[in-house]
Amino acid sequence: GESVGLHLPTLSVQEGDNSIINCAYSNSASDYFIWYKQESGKGPQFIIDIRSNMDKRQGQRVTVLLNKTVKHLSLQIAATQPGDSAVYFCAENAGGTSYGKLTFGQGTILTVHP
């Protein structure tokens, strides 16, 4: 079946650097994408989302970019902090439903070194 996948399973950065986490998706019908952060032993925490009619959306220290031509999604974290260390998942709306039936990617482990 179609799925969401990540290019890089691990990413290590220095505190203060910018981080970029990438995600490829294969379902061209998907119209909604979300990034979640999951810390060890906790549930996924919503970071930012974007709809397919947009190509960029900014939040506090985070930016999501969507390239529908190549089916690519990225999460940029500015001035990365040790507290940003976690697993980051991209997720897409599965099957074009209007509710929260999401397909999650494998995850990228982000480690921020002080």
Add this chain to the structure above:
Amino acid sequence: NAGVMQNPRHLVRRRGQEARLRCSPMKGHSHVYWYRQLPEEGLKFMVYLQKENIIDESGMPKERFSAEFPKEGPSILRIQQVVRGDSAAYFCASSPRGDGSQTLYFGPGTRLTVT
């Protein structure tokens, strides 16, 4: 405003026993979802419920698994006759009433270990 609550946080069961996982959605939320996460994998959709109704159970195994969200009380995910392969983290998520939102707010999860 309390977030999504799940209990127990950790559950150990022997093969063949039953596991009951509970989820209380955020206040004002009447849409509940259950997801399963195997070690080092992403979350997989299991079921979507509204009060007293199962809307989409396409991710639920055909046997041994059931879910409910009664008019009163928490949502329950029930696994009968557990096997080792059921060991995983089970996450509940909710979204607001009447919203049908695709943005989900997750609970802390129940980590089920089958011995």
